[in-house]
Amino acid sequence: xxxxxxxxxxxxxxxxxxxxxxxxxxxxxxxxxxxxxxxxxxxxxxxxxxxxxxxxxxxxxxxxxxxxxxxxxxxxxxxxxxxxxxxxxxxxxxxxxxxxxxxxxxxxxxxxxxxxxxxxxxxxxxxxxxxxxxxxxxxxxxxxxxxxxxxxxxxxxxxxxxxxxxxxxxxxxxxxxxxxxxxxxxxxxxxxxxxxxxxxxxxxxxxxxxxxxxxxxxxxxxxxxxxxxxxxxxxxxxxxxxxxxxxxxxxxxxxxxxxxxxxxxxxxxxxxxxxxxxxxxxxxxxxxxxxxxxxxxxxxxxxxxxxxxxxxxxxxxxxxxxxxxxxxxxxxxxxxxxxxxxxxxxxxxxxxxxxxxxxxxxxxxxxxxxxxxxxxxxxxxxxxxxxxxxxxxxxxxxxxxxxxxxxxxxxxxxxxxxxxxxxxxxxxxxxxxxxxxxxxxxxxxxxxxxxxxxxxxxxxxxxxxxxxxxxxxxxxxxxxxxxxxxxxxxxxxxxxxxxxxxxxxxxxxxxxxxxxxxxxxxxxxxxxxxxxxxxxxxxxxxxxxxxxxxxxxxxxxxxxxxxxxxxxxxxxxxxxxxxxxxxxxxxxxxxxxxxxxxxxxxxxxxxxxxxxxxxxxxxxxxxxxxxx
Numbered sequence: 001x002x003x004x005x006x007x008x009x010x011x012x013x014x015x016x017x018x019x020x021x022x023x024x025x026x027x028x029x030x031x032x033x034x035x036x037x038x039x040x041x042x043x044x045x046x047x048x049x050x051x052x053x054x055x056x057x058x059x060x061x062x063x064x065x066x067x068x069x070x071x072x073x074x075x076x077x078x079x080x081x082x083x084x085x086x087x088x089x090x091x092x093x094x095x096x097x098x099x100x101x102x103x104x105x106x107x108x109x110x111x112x113x114x115x116x117x118x119x120x121x122x123x124x125x126x127x128x129x130x131x132x133x134x135x136x137x138x139x140x141x142x143x144x145x146x147x148x149x150x151x152x153x154x155x156x157x158x159x160x161x162x163x164x165x166x167x168x169x170x171x172x173x174x175x176x177x178x179x180x181x182x183x184x185x186x187x188x189x190x191x192x193x194x195x196x197x198x199x200x201x202x203x204x205x206x207x208x209x210x211x212x213x214x215x216x217x218x219x220x221x222x223x224x225x226x227x228x229x230x231x232x233x234x235x236x237x238x239x240x241x242x243x244x245x246x247x248x249x250x251x252x253x254x255x256x257x258x259x260x261x262x263x264x265x266x267x268x269x270x271x272x273x274x275x276x277x278x279x280x281x282x283x284x285x286x287x288x289x290x291x292x293x294x295x296x297x298x299x300x301x302x303x304x305x306x307x308x309x310x311x312x313x314x315x316x317x318x319x320x321x322x323x324x325x326x327x328x329x330x331x332x333x334x335x336x337x338x339x340x341x342x343x344x345x346x347x348x349x350x351x352x353x354x355x356x357x358x359x360x361x362x363x364x365x366x367x368x369x370x371x372x373x374x375x376x377x378x379x380x381x382x383x384x385x386x387x388x389x390x391x392x393x394x395x396x397x398x399x400x401x402x403x404x405x406x407x408x409x410x411x412x413x414x415x416x417x418x419x420x421x422x423x424x425x426x427x428x429x430x431x432x433x434x435x436x437x438x439x440x441x442x443x444x445x446x447x448x449x450x451x452x453x454x455x456x457x458x459x460x461x462x463x464x465x466x467x468x469x470x471x472x473x474x475x476x477x478x479x480x481x482x483x484x485x486x487x488x489x490x491x492x493x494x495x496x497x498x499x500x501x502x503x504x505x506x507x508x509x510x511x512x513x514x515x516x517x518x519x520x521x522x523x524x525x526x527x528x529x530x531x532x533x534x535x536x537x538x539x540x541x542x543x544x545x546x547x548x549x550x551x552x553x554x555x556x557x558x559x560x561x562x563x564x565x566x567x568x569x570x571x572x573x574x575x576x577x578x579x580x581x582x583x584x585x586x587x588x589x590x591x592x593x594x595x596x597x598x599x600x601x602x603x604x605x606x607x608x609x610x611x612x613x614x615x616x617x618x619x620x621x622x623x624x625x626x627x628x
């Protein structure tokens with residue numbers, strides 16, 4: 001029968017048993033949950049010796065309601081209060097208390113004895129998911145106390161609370177941590193312009209929510225005798241957002257001030273204290289701006305985009321007075337612990353292919369320099385040359401050429417770079433380091449698509465270079481080489497560090513040229529637009545760079561931008577300008593080649609159809625049949 005509790009309807013079942021029968025309310029709930037829709041499962045089960053009746057022999061419903069209201073039901077269990085034992089149980093207790101409007105809840109109190117039902121279980125599960133806990137309503141029915149529910153949750157792979165306090169660094173972090181010997185505050189910097197005036201307190205609240213949601217932003221990094229470890233810290237640090245009034249400063253001087261502010265914020269990061277992100281809210285004569293600084297151990301370029309989007313979304317929710325909701329994805333610590341599984345480590349440690357690749361890292365290209373002093377390849381000497389491909393050519397690169405010819409836009413860009421470097425150096429092979437922030441696929445065990453953290457992977461790509469070969473032949477050669485290694489970037493990094501027992505990083509990469517394709521960099525935030533196209537990895541000016549040439553390709557405002565980063569101490573601006581111009585000429589030629597090659601002259605390979613299982617001879621035979 002329905003009863004009213006706190007102005008809401010609730011089902012209560014009153015049960016009588018035969019003299020020789022016994023029933024447990026937990027078993028009854030499980031049975032009803034399996035045979036009834038969730039909305040029909042009673043929130044309360046009360047076992048009585050007999051049902052109260054009126055003088056006419058009918059069930060006395062008024063007496064039953066009174067019995068429940070006074071708490072005199074024989075089955076009303078009175079448990080001794082037990083306080084939460086850890087952070088997980090504290091969060092769960094707060095959720096139960098808020099949903100059920102009960103001020104004091106112990107970890108052994110039964111959800112249903114407190115007035116819980118199927119509707120409230122949905123609310124509890126929803127609030128738990130917003131806090132990063134994946135709990136189903138069925139689990140609440142099966143584990144109706146906080147103690148049993150938390151124990152079940154801590155047994156699942158999705159719970160960050162089951163992770164140890166100290167977690168080894170990932171291969172990506174080990175690959176980057178060598179930078180700390182020179183610059184402990186190496187960080188990504190992004191400058192945003194708000195689309196309206198910002199409320200400082202709401203911005204600080206939004207940052208706190210984002211940091212609390214992404215565990216990679218609240219880790220501590222400590223060094224012991226065995227090397228570096230990352231340690232789980234508490235919640236977001238307070239005072240991480242500064243307010244700076246530059247409204248009296250001319251707009252022409254803002255950019256320089258932003259850089260100085262970013263540098264001050266960067267040096268206030270503290271990896272040992274878990275302060276990995278800082279913001280500055282700047283009031284200017286133009287508009288409000290936000291400078292974001294995130295330590296490079298905690299984020300990569302894709303993470304910066306995630307942080308910006310989450311910050312804007314969360315700020316909007318706070319501004320509207322809504323409860324802050326964030327999508328739940330696998331945490332970075334879950335990823336770190338996943339890599340520590342014996343079967344995962346054994347897989348990479350015993351992989352002969354990647355072990356051999358590591359032993360035979362390619363030699364540096366020894367790029368021809370204008371000054372010859374490699375020791376002066378410092379961060380402070382960086383220069384930039386950007387090639388901007390017009391909108392029509394970008395459309396052809398992204399949408400037309402890959403349809404007409406079996407290559408991807410990245411492979412076309414890579415082929416253009418290979419030919420440019422090969423003709424510049426007059427070499428028989430070209431080796432380029434490939435870096436990517438693509439999240440690994442963990443076979444549905446972890447969803448890392450929106451996870452903040454350092455996922456940067458690396459792999460050297462070596463391609464034979466023949467200057468006089470046709471554009472088709474070169475496209476096919478680069479495509480084949482790239483597809484053999486493009487899915488192995490993380491594997492290579494994992495194997496390299498596994499071979500070292502993950503105790504230290506590789507100090508060098510063995511290549512002079514680095515290529516990174518970043519995709520679209522147009523921010524999707526509801527609140528901000530980006531001042532810069534790509535987050536800048538900021539280091540001390542005296543630090544030595546790992547690469548001689550770094551090439552970044554990204555889409556901004558519908559156009560492909562290809563940025564060549566070099567050192568003024570090694571190359572003159574006109575030298576890199578000429579190289580970039582040659583690259584643009586080759587890119588145009590390869591796009592035209594893809595679009596204009598007759599279909600009967602296209603050479604398909606088995607890598608174009610990886611799921612067919614065909615050999616090259618079988619594929620060639622099939623292509624001849626359908627084109628003849």
